Structures are given as C-alpha cells and as structure tokens.
Amino acid sequence: xxxxxLAGTAGTAERAQPRRARWYRQPALLAGAVLLAIILxxxxxxxxxxxxxxxxxxxxxxxxxxxxxHWLGTDQEGRDTFTRLLYGGRTDxxxxxxxxxxxxxxxxxxxxxxxxFGGWVDIIIMRLVDIVVAFPFFVLIIALVFVLxxxxxxxxxxxxxxxxxxxxxxxxxxxxxxKRQEYVLAAQSGGLSNLRIMARHLLPNVITQAIIYAMSxxxxxxxxxxxxxxxGLGIQPPTPDxxxxxxxxxxxxxxxxxxxxIPGIAVIITGLALSLIGxxxxxxxxxxxx
Amino acid sequence: MSERGVPGQAMLEVDDLRVQIATRRGIVRxxxxxxxxxxxxxxxxxxxxxxxxxSMTLRAILGVLPPEATITSGRVVLDGADLVELPRAQLxxxxxxxxxxxxxxxxxxxxxxxxVGPQIAEGPQVHLGMNRARAAERAVELMRRVGIPDxxxxxRSYPHEFSGGMRQRVMIAIALSCDPELILCDEPTTALDVxxxxxxxxxxxxxxxxxxxxxxxxxxxxxxxxxxxxxLAVMYAGQIVExxxxxxxxxxxxxxxxxxxxxxxxxxxxVRASLVPIPGAPPSLVHPPAGCRFHPRCKFAEEDCTVTDxxxxxxxxxxxxxxxxxxxxxxxxxxxxxxx
Amino acid sequence: xxxxxxxxxxxxxxPALPLLDARDISVSFSLGxxxxxxxxxxxxxxxxxxGVDMVIQxxxxxxxxxxxxxxxSTLARALSGLQRPDxxxxxxxxxxxxxxxxxADQRKIQMVFQDPYSSLNPRLTVxxxxxxxxxxxxxxxxxxxxxxxxxxxxxxxxxxEAVHAYPRxxxxxxxxxxxxxxxxxxxxxxxxxxxxxxxxxxxxQATILNLLQDLRAELSLTLLLISHNLAVVRHLCDxxxxxxxxxxxxxxxxxxxxxxxxxxxxxxxxxxxxxxTFTADGDAPAVRGDPPSPxxxxxxxxxxxxxxxxxxxxxxxxxxxxxxxxxxHAAACHFAFTAAVPAPRQPADExxxxxxTE
Numbered sequence: 001x002x003x004x005x006l007a008g009t010a011g012t013a014e015r016a017q018p019r020r021a022r023w024y025r026q027p028a029l030l031a032g033a034v035l036l037a038i039i040l041x042x043x044x045x046x047x048x049x050x051x052x053x054x055x056x057x058x059x060x061x062x063x064x065x066x067x068x069x070h071w072l073g074t075d076q077e078g079r080d081t082f083t084r085l086l087y088g089g090r091t092d093x094x095x096x097x098x099x100x101x102x103x104x105x106x107x108x109x110x111x112x113x114x115x116x117f118g119g120w121v122d123i124i125i126m127r128l129v130d131i132v133v134a135f136p137f138f139v140l141i142i143a144l145v146f147v148l149x150x151x152x153x154x155x156x157x158x159x160x161x162x163x164x165x166x167x168x169x170x171x172x173x174x175x176x177x178x179k180r181q182e183y184v185l186a187a188q189s190g191g192l193s194n195l196r197i198m199a200r201h202l203l204p205n206v207i208t209q210a211i212i213y214a215m216s217x218x219x220x221x222x223x224x225x226x227x228x229x230x231x232g233l234g235i236q237p238p239t240p241d242x243x244x245x246x247x248x249x250x251x252x253x254x255x256x257x258x259x260x261x262i263p264g265i266a267v268i269i270t271g272l273a274l275s276l277i278g279x280x281x282x283x284x285x286x287x288x289x290x
Numbered sequence: 291m292s293e294r295g296v297p298g299q300a301m302l303e304v305d306d307l308r309v310q311i312a313t314r315r316g317i318v319r320x321x322x323x324x325x326x327x328x329x330x331x332x333x334x335x336x337x338x339x340x341x342x343x344x345s346m347t348l349r350a351i352l353g354v355l356p357p358e359a360t361i362t363s364g365r366v367v368l369d370g371a372d373l374v375e376l377p378r379a380q381l382x383x384x385x386x387x388x389x390x391x392x393x394x395x396x397x398x399x400x401x402x403x404x405x406v407g408p409q410i411a412e413g414p415q416v417h418l419g420m421n422r423a424r425a426a427e428r429a430v431e432l433m434r435r436v437g438i439p440d441x442x443x444x445x446r447s448y449p450h451e452f453s454g455g456m457r458q459r460v461m462i463a464i465a466l467s468c469d470p471e472l473i474l475c476d477e478p479t480t481a482l483d484v485x486x487x488x489x490x491x492x493x494x495x496x497x498x499x500x501x502x503x504x505x506x507x508x509x510x511x512x513x514x515x516x517x518x519x520x521x522l523a524v525m526y527a528g529q530i531v532e533x534x535x536x537x538x539x540x541x542x543x544x545x546x547x548x549x550x551x552x553x554x555x556x557x558x559x560x561v562r563a564s565l566v567p568i569p570g571a572p573p574s575l576v577h578p579p580a581g582c583r584f585h586p587r588c589k590f591a592e593e594d595c596t597v598t599d600x601x602x603x604x605x606x607x608x609x610x611x612x613x614x615x616x617x618x619x620x621x622x623x624x625x626x627x628x629x630x
Numbered sequence: 631x632x633x634x635x636x637x638x639x640x641x642x643x644x645p646a647l648p649l650l651d652a653r654d655i656s657v658s659f660s661l662g663x664x665x666x667x668x669x670x671x672x673x674x675x676x677x678x679x680x681g682v683d684m685v686i687q688x689x690x691x692x693x694x695x696x697x698x699x700x701x702x703s704t705l706a707r708a709l710s711g712l713q714r715p716d717x718x719x720x721x722x723x724x725x726x727x728x729x730x731x732x733x734a735d736q737r738k739i740q741m742v743f744q745d746p747y748s749s750l751n752p753r754l755t756v757x758x759x760x761x762x763x764x765x766x767x768x769x770x771x772x773x774x775x776x777x778x779x780x781x782x783x784x785x786x787x788x789x790x791e792a793v794h795a796y797p798r799x800x801x802x803x804x805x806x807x808x809x810x811x812x813x814x815x816x817x818x819x820x821x822x823x824x825x826x827x828x829x830x831x832x833x834x835q836a837t838i839l840n841l842l843q844d845l846r847a848e849l850s851l852t853l854l855l856i857s858h859n860l861a862v863v864r865h866l867c868d869x870x871x872x873x874x875x876x877x878x879x880x881x882x883x884x885x886x887x888x889x890x891x892x893x894x895x896x897x898x899x900x901x902x903x904x905x906x907t908f909t910a911d912g913d914a915p916a917v918r919g920d921p922p923s924p925x926x927x928x929x930x931x932x933x934x935x936x937x938x939x940x941x942x943x944x945x946x947x948x949x950x951x952x953x954x955x956x957x958x959h960a961a962a963c964h965f966a967f968t969a970a971v972p973a974p975r976q977p978a979d980e981x982x983x984x985x986x987t988e
Binding site: 186189191 | 710711712733736737739740741745751762
C-alpha cells in the first residue's frame with residue numbers, strides 16, 4: 001500500500017480519484033494558448049489590423065525601412081511587409097491546421113483497425129507504415145509535391161500520405177493496451193459490435209495521445225509548408241506566404257535583413273506557441289488523471 | 291543463536307508515532323499516535339484495511355517513507371537508540387544488520403537485472419564485512435535454509451526465472467542475510483496462492499523461532515495473522531484501536547471495529563447465514579471525525595464518543611482497547627453465542 | 631404456447647435439463663517461437679484449459695476453485711463467449727452455442743470481473759453505459775429505459791444519483807455494484823463472477839457477498855463463481871469444482887468436499903487455508919513444492935510431482951474423473967475412492983520435494 005492510495009482515501013469518504021487539474025493552472029498551456037490567441041487574432045483579423053492589400057505593389061516605395069506608414073517596411077515590390085506577414089500567416093496556418101486533420105483521421109482509423117483486430121489487418125497496415133517510415137519525411141513530401149504539381153491541394157495530399165503513420169502507430173499502441181482492460185471485455189460480453197466498441201469505448205480513451213501529438217505535428221506541417229514554398233513548390237505567388245517571403249528576401253539579406261528574418265521569426269513564434277500548448281496538454285492529459 | 295536484547299525488555303519500542311503526508315487536499319494524518327512494543331523473538335501482527343496506516347507505520351520504523359511523507363513526532367527506539375533522530379548514515383548501518391523488511395511484490399522488490407545470489411550476498415558484504423567468497427557461501431546457505439532447491443545453481447539465476455513463491459523465499463533470504471533482530475513484513479503473502487502462502491508462512495514462523503528474530507507482520511487478512519503471530523494490534527484510520535493476543539482479540543474483540551471485521555469476513559470453518567458488513571466507509575484522514583474516529587460507523591456510539599478521542603488503555607494484563615464502551619462488544623458476543 | 635415448435639424445445643420436454651452443459655472444453659494459446667520452445671524442451675502452446683466437462687443446473691451456485699495457472703479464469707471466459715475454445719461444445723438450455731455467438735445468445739451469460747477499477751469505462755457515466763446496453767439489445771421498450779435503469783441500480787443498492795456519475799466518483803465496492811448491475815441489465819440466465827471481491831477491502835466484501843446472495847434468492851439467478859478464497863466459496867456456493875493445471879480434478883457438493891475431500895490436492899488446499907485459530911501443527915506445509923510450469927505439464931497425473939501419495943501408476947496413467955457411491959462427487963485420482971490409500975511420504979526437507987519435476 002503506497003502513499004498514493006492513502007492520499008486517495010483522504011479527500012472523500014469513498015476512495016474517489018483526484019479531480020483533473022485546472023487547465024488554466026498549467027503555465028505552459030496558458031502561455032501557449034495566450035500566444036496562439038494573439039497570433040490567430042492578428043492573422044484572422046488582418047483586414048482590421050492593416051489597411052493595405054498584400055498584393056498591391058507600390059514601385060515608388062520599394063525596400064523601405066520601418067516607418068509610421070509601413071510598420072515593418074516594404075519589400076522589393078513595394079508591398080507592405082506587415083500586411084504580407086499577416087496574410088501570409090493566414091494562408092500558412094489555415095493549410096497547416098487542415099493538413100493536420102487528414103493524417104489524424106486516416107492514421108487513427110488505420111491504427112485502430114490494426115490494434116483492435118490484430119492478425120492480418122495489423123500486419124498489412126504495419127508493413128505500410130514501415131514503407132512510409134523508411135523515407136525521410138521532408139524528402140518524401142517534396143518528392144510527392146513535385147510529382148503532383150505545386151499548390152495547396154498537393155500539399156494536403158502529400159502531408160496526408162506521409163503523416164498518417166505517426167498517428168497510426170500511436171493509436172495502435174494505445175489500443176493494444178486498452179483493449180486488455182476489463183471494460184472492453186465487459187462490452188464484448190454485453191454483445192456490443194466491434195465497431196461500437198472501437199468507436200465509443202476505446203477511442204475516447206486513447207485519442208488524447210493522438211491529440212497531444214497533433215500539436216507537435218502542426219508545427220512540423222507549418223515547417224513543411226514554409227519549406228515547400230521556399231523551394232517554390234508550395235504556395236505559388238502572388239498568394240502571400242511566409243516561405244516565399246523568406247525566399248524572396250534572401251536576395252536582400254545584407255541590406256534589408258528584415259525581409260527574410262521577420263517571416264522567419266513569425267514561424268518560430270508560432271511554433272513556440274503550439275509547442276507550449278502541446279507540452280501543457282501532455283501534462284494535463286497524462287494517463288492516470290483521466 | 292545470538293543473545294537478543296534483555297528478556298522482558300522491549301527490543302523495539304514505538305512511542306506515539308505520527309506521520310503526515312502532504313497532498314493537494316491537505317495534510318493526511320496517515321499515522322496518528324501509534325505506540326507499539328515488540329519483545330525479542332516475538333511476532334506482532336498489525337492488521338487493518340487499506341488506509342489504516344499499517345504500511346506507513348512499518349515504513350516509518352525503517353525510515354523508508356515516500357518523499358511526501360514525514361514523521362512529525364514520536365520515537366522509534368531500537369536497542370536504546372531513537373531511529374527517528376538518527377542521520378542517514380547511521381540509519382544505513384542499522385538497516386540490514388538490525389532491521390530488515392519483506393515486501394508484498396517480490397518482483398518489484400528484487401532487482402530484475404541482478405542475479406539472485408549477489409543480491410543476497412550484498413548485505414553481508416556491506417554490513418558484515420565479508421569478502422565475496424564468504425558472502426556467496428552464506429548466500430547459498432541461506433537459500434538452502436529458505437527451501438530453494440539446488441541453491442548452488444540457482445545462485446546465478448535472475449529473479450524472473452523464479453516463481454512467485456520462490457521469489458518471496460529469496461526476499462526472506464535477503465532479509466535474514468545479516469541476521470537481523472527484527473523483520474518487518476508488509477503483506478508478504480497477499481500476492482501468493484493459498485498453498486504457497488501456507489509454505490511461506492510456516493517458513494517464516496519456523497525461521498523466526500529458530501533464530502529468535504522478532505517480527506512485525508502487516509496484513510489485512512485476519513486468519514493469516516493468526517498463523518504467524520502471537521500478539522495482535524488492530525489499526526483503524528491511523529490509530530491502534532485494540533491490542534492483545536491473537537486468540538483473545540479474535541475470539542473476544544473489545545472494539546466495535548474488530549468485532550465488525552470478524553463478523554464481516556466469511557469463516558471457512560463456520561458458515562453463517564449472512565455476513566454483517568461494517569456500514570459506512572473509512573473516514574477522511576485530512577479531516578477525521580471529532581472524537582472517536584470510528585463513531586460514525588459504530589452502532590454502540592454514545593455522546594462521549596463524539597467528543598473525546600479515546601486512546602488505548604489497558605483493560606487487562608495484556609489487553610488494551612481504545613473503545614470507551616467496549617463492554618458492549620462482549621455483551622453482543624454473548625447474546626450471539628446464546629442464539630446459536 | 632401450443633405451436634408445434636414447443637414440443638421440440640428441449641426446455642419444455644425435460645425439466646431436469648441443465649442450464650449449461652459444456653463438454654471437452656479446451657483452450658490453448660500459442661506462445662512465441664516454436665523453435666526456441668523446442669530448444670528449451672517446452673511446449674510452445676500453453677494449454678490453459680485441457681478437456682473440461684462442466685454442468686451447471688438452473689438456480690444453483692457453482693464455484694470454480696483453483697490457484698494461478700489452473701485455468702479457471704480462462705474457462706470462465708470461454709463459457710462467457712469471450713474466449714474461443716479450440717475444442718468442445720457448450721450447450722445452453724440444450725441448444726449448442728456456436729463459436730461466434732449471436733447477440734441474443736451473448737446476452738444469456740454475463741460476467742462480473744475482478745478489478746473494479748478497470749472494468750468500467752472511465753469515460754461513460756453509469757447511466758450512459760446501462761442505457762447503451764439496454765438500447766442495443768432492446769431489453770425494454772424505449773420509454774421504459776430510464777425507469778428500468780433506476781430499478782436496476784436500486785436492485786444493487788445504488789441511488790438515482792449514480793445515473794449521472796462517472797466511475798471515478800465511486801469507491802471499489804460501489805463500482806462492483808455497478809458492474810453487477812451491468813451484468814444483470816441484460817437479464818442473463820447465468821451470471822459468471824470472476825473473483826468479484828478479491829480486490830475489495832474485507833468489510834466491503836461482505837456487502838457484495840450479501841448482495842450476490844440476495845440476488846440469487848430474489849431473481850433465482852444461476853451463479854458461477856470463480857474464486858481462490860474457499861471461505862467465500864463455502865459461504866456462497868452449493869457445489870465446488872476444483873481445477874489444477876487446466877483440468878477439473880474434483881467436483882462435488884460443498885459440504886461433501888469440505889467434509890471428505892478425495893483428491894490429495896483438494897485435501898492440501900483445504901489444509902492450507904489459514905484459520906483464525908493458531909494451529910501449531912508443525913512446519914510441514916499442506917502442499918509441497920511449486921506448481922509445474924503450464925508449459926511443462928507432467929505426464930500421467932498432473933499433480934504427481936507434489937503429491938504425497940504418488941505411486942508409479944500415477945506417472946503412467948492420467949486418472950479420469952470417477953465417482954463411487956455418490957455420483958455427484960467425483961475426483962480424478964487413482965486412489966480417490968479406494969480403501970487402500972498409500973501412506974504419505976515424509977520428505978527429507980521441504981526443498982527435497984521441490985526438486986522432483988519430470
């Protein structure tokens with residue numbers, strides 16, 4: 001009998017388990033959430049924050065520095081950098097959030113099937129996983145987008161085809177453990193169908209690990225999108241996007257370093273916010289408290 | 291057989307021990323004023339359900355409490371020295387040669403990546419100054435004594451190669467390795483099958499008799515304690531509520547909780563029409579009830595039970611109880627006996 | 631009901647038909663690599679249950695007793711439809727149950743599990759869980775689901791508040807009550823309870839045991855109790871079947887078994903139970919040695935490696951369950967009912983007996 005079981009008896013007359021910690025008491029989660037909220041507000045509310053149009057060129061005011069009119073200056077075609085930053089963020093973040101969803105769903109489904117049924121289903125799915133995992137993530141994404149042609153649609157397809165494996169592994173592992181729990185046996189004993197057991201009984205208990213992973217996956221996807229755009233394979237101009245901004249600004253690195261650096265910093269800050277949220281969630285949702 | 295202590299004088303004396311655990315809900319008074327004496331060669335049983343504080347008491351005696359638990363007051367006197375006050379270095383010299391402990395789960399109490407023989411030999415090497423060869427000899431000797439077959443060969447086995455019962459024997463060998471005066475047993479047979487439990491209990495009883503080693507045996511299982519111990523202390527909500535010989539306490543309980551325990555457990559020798567459970571649930575150890583901690587569940591409770599926190603007091607030569615109205619228990623038994 | 635089908639329904643024709651009739655049930659698990667196992671002279675197939683016959687009469691309480699490795703839990707799961715046996719036939723009410731049970735058949739045998747902390751889905755409220763079962767099986771018409779749920783909870787001694795509560799808000803004893811309510815929700819014919827009180831405190835065990843007893847009386851429930859605790863078994867059950875290494879080695883009415891056990895293992899098991907009275911009856915344990923590994927089951931009688939009266943015949947012939955006089959009491963030992971029982975051997979030391987394996 002350890003201290004933990006004693007602490008459990010302490011609070012109430014029955015041996016109830018401790019309640020979940022308040023989410024706003026987790027510093028990482030709170031900081032990340034606040035930061036992300038600010039970013040999202042700025043990005044979604046871009047028309048409110050800036051009056052410029054990201055595509056409008058003003059060849060009389062190219063490569064200007066920070067000023068009252070242009071808070072972050074202008075680029076080589078006279079477009080307001082701050083505006084481009086915000087609209088670029090819109091593009092990138094929108095694609096990233098959606099791009100995380102498809103692998104999540106696909107991976108969860110395949111992982112559940114593999115974990116729950118085992119046998120041939122498991123073997124086939126795991127071999128698929130092995131094949132995909134054999135290739136480095138970026139290499140495969142770049143190759144796929146190259147083949148499919150540039151643009152957001154290809155990005156979604158590529159990320160889905162490559163990204164589902166991590167979710168599948170995570171969910172499969174969790175299900176392998178969870179299906180041995182007696183409440184699953186009880187559900188089977190109660191004559192419930194396999195589909196119902198997987199969807200209603202197992203999945204809610206194991207999905208948290210996938211959600212936690214999704215947080216770090218979004219960061220990876222943002223990087224992938226930015227990289228692809230930087231290479232010219234992703235978002236095509238004139239649509240604003242951080243990757244193309246970094247790429248375009250390269251030429252002026254020595255004279256106007258802010259053109260490249262500022263979008264880079266934006267990527268970092270966004271990634272930081274999402275990582276903090278991921279860490280905070282991981283602490284909060286650690287198994288044993290749920 | 292070594293000379294142990296002074297006959298008649300307690301070898302181990304626990305005096306008003308209190309242990310608190312800091313939790314999110316508040317301070318848990320896990321052990322709240324426990325006093326105990328163990329004589330040389332005596333086997334004392336400490337019985338209670340989960341949350342009673344029996345395991346914490348053992349750990350406090352040996353000083354192996356979890357980090358969030360602290361001894362807030364009381365003394366643990368072994369051969370004249372107060373263990374609570376001792377610094378870690380001194381305490382380490384006592385753990386092993388003077389006090390040893392046997393745990394419930396042998397798989398987690400034995401080091402899984404170390405062979406069994408060296409684990410047994412470690413104590414004598416460190417505490418008794420034996421060299422490797424001599425300590426290994428002693429380990430083999432001990433393995434034979436505890437009934438492990440083919441000990442020379444099994445010396446080099448890993449814990450996972452043994453069955454549950456055999457691992458428990460290994461733990462007993464480790465406990466005996468430095469010939470301690472006192473062995474603390476924390477539910478050592480709870481995880482074992484009945485037939486294996488029977489073997490281990492008899493082994494323990496025999497070994498302690500042979501070497502005049504004292505035992506403090508913690509369990510929640512009343513009949514088990516009857517197999518090994520002569521003295522019994524019953525714990526509830528961090529306190530000892532009754533003490534006496536095993537026979538006396540189990541046949542004539544002088545505390546409503548003990549009475550409740552005895553009547554709620556099915557007796558293999560005597561089938562009753564229905565069992566009498568103890569109503570209610572164990573109290574919060576953060577805010578225990580005022581007065582006697584058992585009163586909310588006690589059918590003999592009176593006004594004074596809600597006011598004074600009764601302490602153990604002697605009601606006979608070797609009998610003590612913390613119940614203010616213990617005679618009710620005896621009356622109850624008498625009427626029950628008359629009905630049968 | 632006077633349709634022609636009525637006369638072919640076994641229940642109508644034979645009132646003495648047992649509720650459950652299982653024949654030659656075997657369950658085995660294949661472990662790891664066959665090659666490695668051969669190198670170790672082990673089977674690589676674990677025969678958890680090896681040819682078990684079991685009959686349960688309607689309304690009785692049968693106990694399945696054994697230690698770890700006996701196969702009792704596996705057998706219980708096979709009977710409940712949670713584990714597919716390799717061999718054997720299970721008849722419920724005279725009708726053979728197929729390997730893949732229909733939903734209607736699955737309802738009839740329900741199980742209560744040992745660990746109250748993992749047998750309830752932490753994400754579902756008690757009400758949610760019960761409603762799901764009731765709806766899927768259409769136990770009662772839609773409008774009555776709520777009231778039936780309350781009734782069920784009342785049956786096991788829980789209040790209406792339980793409906794909206796999550797398992798984590800309950801104590802161990804209360805959770806077992808919820809588990810029992812769940813098992814009863816589908817109105818099963820047989821309730822299989824796998825060590826229902828082992829994980830509970832002593833004082834709480836009593837409430838659950840009393841509850842099971844009351845339910846038996848109120849609902850005329852047939853009960854199969856799996857337990858290693860013979861005190862609980864004696865309190866609750868009419869008949870006992872003792873298992874050792876996958877076989878039933880003795881079966882009979884409770885009091886008969888306690889009064890005159892015929893198999894040496896049963897005798898040892900009963901003698902090993904700790905009792906409230908201090909018995910200074912020597913250091914010799916009731917049963918010597920360790921049980922053999924289920925992967926290396928001894929040939930002939932399985933128990934001979936630990937048996938105090940083992941003879942040469944025990945290594946040659948595997949004894950079948952036989953009875954004499956009272957057909958309800960059977961034991962699988964060559965000397966179970968003979969007048970000339972061999973004298974028990976005294977081992978040189980405790981360890982000596984353990985060394986005898988194959």
